[in-house]
Amino acid sequence: MTEKTICVLGGGIGGVAVANRLKSALGDAGRVVIIDKSPDHVFAPSFLSVLTGDRRPADIKRPLAGLSRKGIEFINAEVKAIKPEESLILAGDEQIRYDYLIVALGARANLAAVEGLADAAINLYSLDGILKLKERIETFGGGEVVILIPSMPYKCPAAPYEAAFMLDAAFRRRGLREKANISVYTVEPLPMPTAGPQVGQAIKGMLAGRKIDFKPQMTIKSVSAGKELVFADGTTKRADLLVTIPPHKAPDVVKAAGLTNEAGWIPVDPKTLKTKFDNVFALGDVTAVKLAGQYKPDKPLMLPKAGVFAHAEAEIVAANIVADITGRGTRREFDGHGSCFLELGDGTAGYSKGDFFALPHPEVSMKGPARRFRLYKILFEKWWFWRSF
Ligand SMILES: Cc1cc2nc3c(=O)[nH]c(=O)nc-3n(C[C@H](O)[C@H](O)[C@H](O)COP(=O)(O)OP(=O)(O)OC[C@H]3O[C@@H](n4cnc5c(N)ncnc54)[C@H](O)[C@@H]3O)c2cc1C
Structure with missing residues (x-):
């Protein structure tokens, strides 16, 4: 069998998972190359554990070069062009020809989309922002605290609400909760709208129980220097303290490759993650996965952007490429199942689980709060690094 080259763009959750599955199943039958502009794999689901001080930034990163131990080649370079018609990638000074391509470049922050936002707000979705917020929580003397969700879609729809619960807990611990008024201003009609009205109302109830104001359907125009x-x-x-979820967009290189839809994301077959090109797959945050189910007519739903889905999709893409190359193994289809832990502060978490492909609409349930769910989240991070590196 001639060796096939599989090129994986992005060494985040989806990219690392797919590269690992491919290499361990293909061995010498597959050259697996992963390209990332960052030298490190950074595990964003643990950002909030950095905020609480349970993890340090170094604990939640691994050098991508370490994948070479598994036989995966790593190129530390920016992907400059994707040429699907020629099966060619330009990254840094290198040109890589591929038999199969997997685009897992994630979503990037676009703070410039809202006038004044970049200067006035702390970005909850960057490690720098998390460290700044940690410092501010320790020195904050009281006042108006706003968590802003300026646009959809954004990754990890639970994270802004988790941040609100954690700020509430932190200010209570410091004895200044009475002096801190916390509110969430969001463009959404309900928290985590894709999870449905039941989950949304449950989170609203938890926010109200902690005296966190919830302001839905608020479209931000601009933020002044003050x-x-x-x-x-x-x-x-x-x-007085403004924490934002950044507006998201796909990396420019995927748009330039002609892979995106009018909303700027890569549309894929929801079950196979195939793009419009036969040998090109996309997975994780960079994709647009349209759901067949909906809660209201004419209100189409998209699969949320989350690591749990990037990971599950990676398993499907890897299994199908392996079956293609070797003729062995079973072809698989992504089934839309996923789960996540919702940090609730004070060492507890909730657990939400769902079938997002269910009809007539996604079926999502939530359990907790309980201390054990927080423990499971920490154990998952440990398992992730052990399995991946
Ligand atoms: C605060 C926070 C908490 C979260 N908590 C959870 C959680 O509890 N559960 C959950 O399921 N998800 C969670 N997520 C979401 C999760 O991290 C993402 O959905 C997931 O990382 C998506 O994986 P991905 O592989 O699609 O993209 P990413 O993991 O973002 O990886 C994309 C990679 O592509 C690289 N890249 C981008 N452009 C280029 C380029 N031009 N050239 C080279 N490299 C490039 C980037 O450097 C990056 O390494 C959280 C996210 C945040 C920010």
């Missing part, structure tokens, strides 16, 4: 938020309906809100 941290005054101006919304589309004319409402304004001053923030």
Whole structure:
């Protein structure tokens, strides 16, 4: 059998998972090359554990070069061009020809989409932002705390709410909760809308129980240097501490390759993750996976962007490429199942689990809060690094 080259773009959750599965199943039948502009794999689901001080930044990173122990080649370079018609990638100074391509380049922050946001807000979705927020929590003397969700889609739809619960717990511990007014201003109608009204109402109830104001359907227009938020309906809100989820976009290189839809994401077959090119797959945050089910007519739903799905999709793509190359193994289809832990502060977490491909709409349930769910989340991170590196 001639060796096939499989090129994986992105060494995040989806990229690392797919490269590992491919190499361990193919051995010498497959050359697996992974390309990332960052030298490290950074495990974002543990960002909030850095915020609580349970993990340090170094604990949640691994050098991607370490994948060479498994026979996976790593190229530390920016992907500059994807040429699907020629099966060619340009990365740094290198040109890589592939038999199969997997695009797992994730979503990137686009703070510039809202005037004034980059200067006024702390970005909850970057490690730098998490460290800044940790410092601010320790020195904050009280005032208006706003968590802003400016646009959808964004990855990990639970994270802003987890941050709200953690801020509440941190200020209570410091004895200044009475002096800190916490609110969530979001463009969403309900928390985690793809998970449905039951989960949304449950989270709203938890927010109310902790005196965290929930302001839905608020479209941000701009933020002034003095941290005054101006919304589309004319409402304004001053923030002493402003924490934002960044607006998201796909890396420019995938748009330039002609892989994206009008919303800017890569549409894929929901079951196989295949793009419009036969030998090109995309998975994780960079994709648009349209769900067949919906809660309201004419309100289409998309699969949330989350590591749990990037991981599950990676298993499917790897199994099908292996079957293609070797003629062995069973072809598989992604089934839309996923679960996540919801940090609730004070060492507890909730656990939400769902079938997002269910009809007539996604079926998602939530358990907890319980200490054991937080423990499972920590154990998952350990398992992830052990399995992947
Ligand atoms: C605070 C926070 C908490 C989260 N918690 C959870 C959770 O509890 N559970 C959960 O399931 N998910 C969680 N997530 C979401 C999860 O991290 C993402 O959904 C997941 O990482 C997506 O995986 P991916 O492989 O698609 O992209 P990523 O993991 O983002 O990887 C993309 C990679 O592509 C690289 N890249 C991008 N452009 C280029 C380029 N041009 N050239 C070279 N390399 C490039 C990047 O450097 C990156 O390494 C959380 C996210 C955040 C921010």
